[in-house]
Amino acid sequence: MRKITIRLLTKIPTKYGTTGMILIAALFVYGILGSYFIMHLNIIDSIYYSIITMATVGYGDYTPHTGIQKIFATTLALSGVALLAYVFNIMLTSFQEKMSEYSKGARKMKAIEDMDDYYIICGLGRVGKVVFDELKKRKQNIIVIEKDEEICENIEEGDNIVKFHKDASEDNIISRLAGEKCNSVIVSTGDDVNNLFIVWTIRENNPDAWIVTRASRVENIPRLKKAGANKVVSPEIIGGQDMFFESAKPYLLRITVKHNVDQIYDEFKVINKYDCSLETIDYHIPGVETPLTREINVTRLADGKKYYNYLQTHDDQRHALDTLYKTTNNIHSHLILGKDKQSFEDLIKDLKKIEEVVGINLTNKEIAEITREN
Incomplete structure (x- = not known):
């Protein structure tokens, strides 16, 4: 407790502490000069008289007699009382504030300790x-x-x-x-x-x-x-990605299709044929509105071929993807970026030749209803 008290008292705001010290020094100088010139005391007695008067001790060994001496003694005593009250108030206020902060901090830490995570x-x-x-x-x-x-x-x-x-x-x-x-x-x-x-x-x-x-x-x-x-x-x-997609909205097509893993490359050849890029794939779990989204950002036919060959040589990856397709009843959506409306119309026609097109620009809610029925 003693250590805490010392820490609190040493954290009195600097500006208030400095002001208090300046006022004490000024009043002390005033007391010494007044005692020397008004009370006609020597320098040692002037220091002594200033201290006991400022502290309102007043032993009575030096008594003012003239009017100017009484005025000086009164002002020195009253100023001493006021200054002591000021400094004491600063210390008390600071102490209370710091104690309040410590108390709040303890309550906060207790609240955190009670949290599971x-x-x-x-x-x-x-x-x-x-x-x-x-x-x-x-x-x-x-x-x-x-x-x-x-x-x-x-x-x-x-x-x-x-x-x-x-x-x-x-x-x-x-x-x-x-x-x-x-x-x-x-x-x-x-x-x-x-x-x-x-x-x-x-x-x-x-x-x-x-x-x-x-x-x-x-x-x-x-x-x-x-x-x-x-x-x-x-x-x-x-922010840049959001701006890109907002600016590209007139040239974005969301097409919901149904096909198996073996048709991935054939589908991508059609997308590439019309200079379109496959941005994302949404896998729709039956009855669940929010799909599993996978970023693709593929534009080159070689990339599509490379991925298809990878699936042919990695059974574990193909099995995982095949399981995902079966979970979604082979229904998923492609977000495709194209250059114009005509490209999209031709793209849709060609895709219908190789796979089932469930819908165009359907919402997640609409697709959820379709998968729920399936």
Whole structure:
């Protein structure tokens, strides 16, 4: 307890402590000069008289007689009382504030100890806020570390939300929390240097932690991975991909088909014939609205041929894909990028010759109904 008290008292705000010391020094100088010139005491007695008067001890061995001496003694005593009250108030207020902080910190750590698992978010800017909302919507336990006081104040704490107004790049709390119960650490500050340091700090103390970090600049992605991030997400890349797909919508076709593994290459030859590229494949599990999506981004016929030959020589991979096709009743959707409407019309005609076309630009809900019936 004594150590805690000393730590609290030594953390009195600098500006208040400095002001108090200046006022004490000024009043002491005033007391010495007044005692010397007004009370007509020697320098040693002037120091002595100033101290006992400021401290309101007043032993009575030096008594003011004239009016000016009484005024001086009164002002020195009242100023001493006021100054002592001021300094004492600063110390008491600081002590109470620090005790309150320690108490809040203890309650937060107790709440975290009671959690079975949790996610940590470092930085609640635009990206971090989206992650926070998604986790909150799913009723996950969340620990937020945010250095911006205004943002931190707007976070409402609850049974599954704990916030810390701290800089994760300067405080070691992140290392203490990123232990076994931490599902993931999301590092989402807007500064790649801060993100790099936070990732490095976490990885140094928690080799098994799962770390996902934001990269504001693409060229920093390798550095963040080297520092220990498991996943690096770049809003710049994601935003660019979203813009590409939005701009390409008039030239995107989603065609839902039904065929087996042996028809993969024949299908791709038709897609390539009309200078189209296969962007993604959605595998539709019967009755489930959200499909399993696989990115392809294939444009060259040679790539399609290479993949087909790979399946012919790797039985385990072919068996896995064949199992997936059977699970989905061979129904899946292709997102195809083409150059114009006529290409799509010709493409659909040729595909109908080699496989069953279930529908064009169907929604996931519509496809779910079809697979449920099948």
